Structures are given as structure tokens and as C-alpha cells.
Amino acid sequence: MPTSHDLNGLMKFLSRDEWSECFAEVFDDHFGPILGDGDMEFEELAEVLGDDRVMNLWGCAFEDFLTQDFEGEPSNIVDEYLKRRGWKENAQTRAYIGALRTSVMSLYEVSDVVPGQSPMARDLLRGGEPIAVKEGTATKTLKQWDKIAARIVPVRGKNILAGGVLPFTREATQSLFDCLLDVFGKKNARKLPAMRDEDLRAVASMFTLVWVVDALDKVMNMPMLQNAEGDEFMFHDVRFPLAAGATQEDITARLNGIAGMSQENAQFWNWLEYMPQGEDKPKEAGTLSLDTAMDNGLRVLGNVELKGGFCVYPPIPPSGRKKGRP
Known part of the structure; x- marks a missing residue:
């Protein structure tokens, strides 16, 4: 997660029974098909992909969970947390948590990458003009025209890259487009229509699943x-x-x-x-x-x-x- 936005309080709130059960449902959407097919535990993914990658994947599921409404009251953890504990957070963190509540996972192409400065990001699924993103850490590893799955959220006049960022290879990018075309494309269509926010929220786990399948395939088939x-x-x-x-x-x-x-x-x-x-x-x-x-x-x-x-x-x-x- 971004170091400038402390989400520890929100994560502690997640341990409450009513929210831990809801998070388990979202977690299963993101990882259940992979873990079930491979007869694996989530912790075993770290042995194959590495701790940092797996923590990043967990962050993607967590950020998806923050956007979801569940049956009963309260229906959303962010709304409840800000109501009960928001006074403990500074204005910047409250704004960031509130932005995550309505965030959308999408696929972006980055350009104008300068280490330590704000890159430009073009949404490949929703369209529109490239936007400047305030993010210094990721620019150390990003290269011109890289594809990333991420949530870019507006916080107090700036576009912030949220913590769950997945670098997409060419193969993973094509797999994602194929999967989205199967779900949202018209019959025999070869081009994906511009996506709506509500459609992307409904398939947020698809980004994680496609990325994990691609990463595991590359690790398992890597030459010695x-x-x-x-x-x-x-x-x-x-x-x-x-x-x-x-x-x-x-x-x-x-x-x-x-x-x-x-x-x-x-x-x-x-x-x-x-x-x-x-x-x-x-x-x-x-x-x-x-x-x-x-x-x-x-x-x-x-x-x-x-x-x-x-x-x-x-x-x-x-x-x-x-x-x-x-």
C-alpha cells in the first residue's frame, strides 16, 4: 500500500467478524479458482511467486472488497469505518479511503516515464485521454508503454496510484481482452466496446486471476x-x-x-x-x-x-x- 496513506486502522477493522466473512467471499472470487485447481493454499503462492507479489495480490483483493456492498446494514466497510473511526484519520487518509470506496480496476498503458516523477496513464478499457499520475515509487520499475492493472483514484486534486498494481505482460494483456470479450462482447465481435465502471467493478477478480495464471505459467515453464x-x-x-x-x-x-x-x-x-x-x-x-x-x-x-x-x-x-x- 502507498506509504503516504496509512490503512492500518481500516485493516484492523477488517478483523471484525461481520467484515472478515464478507472479505472471505471476495478473496475466494480472486483466488478460489486458482487455489482449487492447483490444490494449493494461498501461502503456498508465495513460495512460487515471492512474498512481495503475493502481498500485492492480496492488496488487489482488499481494494476490490472496499468497493463492494453486502446485504444488511452496514453494507460497506469503508462507509462504516469512516462513520465510526474516520475522526482518527487525517484529512489526506480519509480522502484516500473514500476514493478507494468508488475506485475501479482497469488496464492502463503508461508513457512519459521519468524516475521519481508522475507518469502518464491511458485507460485501455474505458478510453479517454492519458492522465498524469502522482507516483514516484512505481516509476523505478515502469518502462515506456508498459501495461499495468491498477486503480487510479482522485485525491484532493491529484490522481493517485493505489497499492494493488499488477504489471501485465503481452500474453496476460491478450488473455484479459479475450476474457472480457467473452463476457461483454457482442456475438462474433472482435473488438471490445468501451467498458463502464459498473462492468469493471463486476469483474475485478478477473484481473487477478489472469495475472496469476500468466505468472504461474511463466514460472512453471521457466528453463533451469x-x-x-x-x-x-x-x-x-x-x-x-x-x-x-x-x-x-x-x-x-x-x-x-x-x-x-x-x-x-x-x-x-x-x-x-x-x-x-x-x-x-x-x-x-x-x-x-x-x-x-x-x-x-x-x-x-x-x-x-x-x-x-x-x-x-x-x-x-x-x-x-x-x-x-x-
């Missing part, structure tokens, strides 16, 4: 990655907490004293192949080889980074943070 020596990659982060009282100068001296460690900047080291490891193993069929080398030809085995009170060792160099070449 090997390094140049023929060893299989296992992606992970190893984090070593720094001892109490340890200074950056102490850690730097220790790391610089290890053979093969090459300091890139104050907090980042490349771990280089110190001695030749023998001939490379033959590659297996259906695998991809991923290897990184410095400009001087030395192979990069991994990285070490000082970050947030930890010494972090990821095995694959993050893009743009090494001098080596892939």
Missing part, C-alpha cells in the same frame, strides 16, 4: 538456470545481522581482508572468482546459462552489501550495481 560451470542457481538472500557496536569501518576492513572481495562503493562488494575452478561442466538440454564477469574478465560469484543493519549476500548481482558484464 545454470552458471558457466553447469551448477544450478538457487535464488536466495542470506542476511547476517551486524553485531552490536560494529561500525561500517569495522565491517569494511573485514570484507576488504577477504581474498576475492572487490569493493564497488561504501556499502557494496563484488565477490570475484579468486582462483580458476577447473573446466566448465557441460550444460544440460533445456537450460539457460547465466554468468557475470568484470571488465577485467574475472567472474562475479555474488555480491555482499551492507543494508539496514545486515550484511546481505544475494548470489546474483542486482542490475546496474556492478561493473561486470553479463
